[in-house]
Amino acid sequence: MKGKKALRVSRIVVGLQILFVASFIVVSLFYSSFFDSSVSETADYDLVIANGRVIDPETHLDAQKHIGIRDGSIVAISDLPLKSDVMIEASDLVVAPGFIDVHSHSPTVLGQHFNVLDGVTTQLDLEAGSFPVSFYGEHLRTGAAINYGSSVGHFAVRIKVLEKIDQPYIFAGKKNVVMGSPAWMQEATPEQIEQMRLLLHKGLDEGGLGIGVLLDYMTEAVSDAELAMLFDVAAARKVPIYVHVRRGYTGDPAGLIEVIELAKSTKAALFVCHITHNAMGRIGDWLTMIDDANKAGANITTETLSFAAGGTSIGADVFRRRDWQAIFDISYEDVQWVATGEWLTEKSWEKYSKEQPAGAVNHHYVKEQWVETALQWPRMMVSTDALPTVDTRIATNPNLAGTFSRLLGHYVRDEKIIGLHEALAKMSLYQAQWMEQAAPLFKRKGRIQLGADGDIVIFDAKTIAANADYGDPYQPSTGIHHVLVGGQQVVKNGVHLEEVYAGKKLLGN
Numbered sequence: 001m002k003g004k005k006a007l008r009v010s011r012i013v014v015g016l017q018i019l020f021v022a023s024f025i026v027v028s029l030f031y032s033s034f035f036d037s038s039v040s041e042t043a044d045y046d047l048v049i050a051n052g053r054v055i056d057p058e059t060h061l062d063a064q065k066h067i068g069i070r071d072g073s074i075v076a077i078s079d080l081p082l083k084s085d086v087m088i089e090a091s092d093l094v095v096a097p098g099f100i101d102v103h104s105h106s107p108t109v110l111g112q113h114f115n116v117l118d119g120v121t122t123q124l125d126l127e128a129g130s131f132p133v134s135f136y137g138e139h140l141r142t143g144a145a146i147n148y149g150s151s152v153g154h155f156a157v158r159i160k161v162l163e164k165i166d167q168p169y170i171f172a173g174k175k176n177v178v179m180g181s182p183a184w185m186q187e188a189t190p191e192q193i194e195q196m197r198l199l200l201h202k203g204l205d206e207g208g209l210g211i212g213v214l215l216d217y218m219t220e221a222v223s224d225a226e227l228a229m230l231f232d233v234a235a236a237r238k239v240p241i242y243v244h245v246r247r248g249y250t251g252d253p254a255g256l257i258e259v260i261e262l263a264k265s266t267k268a269a270l271f272v273c274h275i276t277h278n279a280m281g282r283i284g285d286w287l288t289m290i291d292d293a294n295k296a297g298a299n300i301t302t303e304t305l306s307f308a309a310g311g312t313s314i315g316a317d318v319f320r321r322r323d324w325q326a327i328f329d330i331s332y333e334d335v336q337w338v339a340t341g342e343w344l345t346e347k348s349w350e351k352y353s354k355e356q357p358a359g360a361v362n363h364h365y366v367k368e369q370w371v372e373t374a375l376q377w378p379r380m381m382v383s384t385d386a387l388p389t390v391d392t393r394i395a396t397n398p399n400l401a402g403t404f405s406r407l408l409g410h411y412v413r414d415e416k417i418i419g420l421h422e423a424l425a426k427m428s429l430y431q432a433q434w435m436e437q438a439a440p441l442f443k444r445k446g447r448i449q450l451g452a453d454g455d456i457v458i459f460d461a462k463t464i465a466a467n468a469d470y471g472d473p474y475q476p477s478t479g480i481h482h483v484l485v486g487g488q489q490v491v492k493n494g495v496h497l498e499e500v501y502a503g504k505k506l507l508g509n
Contacts, residue, residue: 045084046070046487052090052458056448057097057425067095069454072487077450088482088489090458096424097446098146098455098483099404100431102126103273103303103383105170106400107148108139111389112503114401115146117476117496118466119427119457120384121485122147122445122506124435126242127273127385128170129153129212131160131203133507135168139390143501145490147455149508151212151242152203154196154230158218159183161195171388176358179315184218193226200233207507209438210240210271216255216278217317219246228262235268239438239508242271244278247318249327251282253289260293263300269437272302274385276374277310277366280329283373301434303381304374306406308366309470311338311387311397314349315357328365336362338387339394341471360387362397362470372417375407375426381434382407382426398473402466405477409465420461439508454487 045068054065054077061077068076068084076082098121104111105125115123129151130136136150150169155177159167162183170177188196200211211234215222234241245255256272256279263270272278272290279286290300310328318324325331335344337352338360344352352359374380386400404427411417418426432446444453457480464479476494483491485502 045076045082047086047088047454047484047489048082048084049088049090049095049456049458050081052093052095054095054448055421055424057421057429058447059449060421061448062421065095067448067456069484069487072454073444074448074450074452074454077448086489088458090482092460093458093481094420094461095448095456095458097428097432097448097452098122098457098485099427100124100435100446101384101386101403102271102381102431102435104386104400106386106389106396107137107150108388108390110392111386111400112140112145112148113496113498114389114468114474114476115384115386116483116485116490117480117494118401118404119459119477119480119483120146120404121455121457121483122149124149124209124506125212126151126210126240126271127212127244128155128214129208129210129242130169131156131199131208132168133203133206133208135172137505138169138172140503140505144503144505145496145498145501146485146503147506148503149207149209149506151210152200152208154200154211154213155183155217157196157199157203158188160199161192162186162188176388178358179217179313179317180320180357183221184317185221187221187223188226190225193229196226197229197233200230201237204233204237204239204508208239209435209506209508210234210242213241213243216244216247219317220321227258228266231262231266231268235266238269240269240271240434242273244273247278247327250329251278251280251286253279253282253286256286256289260289260298260300264293264296264298267299269299269434270301271434272300274305274383275302276304276370280365280370281367283370287374287377301379301381301430302377303383304371305385305399306371306382306403306411307397307399308368308371309336309362309364309397310366311360311362311385311399313357314353314359314361319353319361328363330363330365334364336364336470338362338396341395360396372411372415375411375418379430380426381430382423392474395471396473398466398468398470398475400468401473401475402468402477405464405479406466408459408461409479413461413464439506441506454484456482456484458482
């Protein structure tokens with residue numbers, strides 16, 4: 001009898017154990033379903049994107065899905081419909097990570113307006129930078145449509161040390177930087193170099209996203225010792241250094257070789273700004289040099305633009321002190337005065353360079369073939385290099401409003417230079433992965449994944465196109481239907497919701 005009783009008790013215990021395990025599995029499946037991409041969701045979300053062609057360039061997801069967003073993040077990617085009071089119907093549209101522009105000089109209300117209508121959700125100035133970093137975004141104090149941030153600007157540090165003047169950004173208040181002062185032309189003493197070192201560290205402590213170096217604009221002023229110091233600081237702080245390399249004649253790679261050698265010796269992460277515009281017809285050679293350096297252990301990347309002309313100040317060093325016609329292989333009639341769109345003559349060039357040395361020009365020298373070669377480099381990023389923009393009565397270059405739509409419409413759909421997945425990586429993922437070296441927050445950007453920030457662009461791949469052009473830059477793109485920043489809709493049916501301030505200032509480590 002005791003044996004039978006013990007057997008019954010044993011069976012009861014086993015049954016209870018099985019019931020407990022089964023219950024645990026059911027509960028686990030229930031909770032895990034909230035984060036499973038194939039399980040139907042019944043919870044409400046702050047916003048749902050329904051029926052879109054979801055593309056994540058990192059995992060290569062490309063499928064019709066429903067996305068649920070809560071508290072600014074993606075919390076569901078589902079095969080089955082999701083529920084929310086705010087629904088975005090994305091049938092026949094691509095749902096992709098918001099574009100990250102790592103090279104913009106237009107942190108203004110107007111600049112962000114046209115950026116977001118081109119699918120940009122994060123706008124950074126990493127080439128020029130600012131100092132102090134707290135100043136950056138002066139025009140966005142009352143609210144930003146999209147995220148923004150800057151590197152520590154070596155030029156601003158140099159002006160402060162050599163001239164004892166505060167010029168925190170390339171434009172501050174009504175004061176624009178003029179590139180003919182001592183800071184742009186005079187070599188620094190060893191003591192001044194050490195002062196700059198301390199200020200660079202201070203800027204990084206304040207959240208600068210790396211170090212920005214306008215080397216070509218002060219090509220004779222920056223000594224080997226000063227340039228080495230900049231790389232040393234970047235290496236010590238484990239942040240990228242962004243360099244507009246010294247320009248040579250028609251693609252001479254000496255300026256590239258200079259910074260590659262420093263990147264190799266210091267182990268600093270190097271970003272070569274707008275390589276196509278410096279390499280010109282030797283773009284293939286320049287990219288091979290970067291490949292070889294990376295194979296040898298360096299950490300170097302670069303970017304190109306989708307518009308061919310160069311845009312800068314008529315007072316830039318290359319125009320002021322060098323034979324620019326020989327360097328670019330162009331003449332006066334190939335240059336536009338940005339403010340009016342007029343093509344220049346020798347007479348009008350001399351007039352503007354004397355009267356408005358800070359005025360902007362577009363110099364048309366880049367060939368389509370160079371851009372196409374650059375775009376096919378595996379890790380190439382695309383950015384705008386947008387000129388400062390504060391008033392539609394004053395023209396700018398079309399890069400501001402059409403860079404990313406031009407890539408998707410012209411180079412992807414029409415010319416088939418690269419595929420859609422690759423293009424999206426070049427506009428979002430590669431930037432985010434690179435920027436993780438400066439700020440961990442970028443691990444949540446450039447992706448459509450669970451836990452990623454709700455920075456999303458929704459566009460029609462069949463119709464997307466840039467409408468902005470030289471002389472007529474303030475034309476929003478076609479085909480960008482919706483844009484979300486931090487889960488908030490800032491573009492709805494192609495219209496910028498200007499009362500929505502979803503952007504945040506992004507700071508480094």
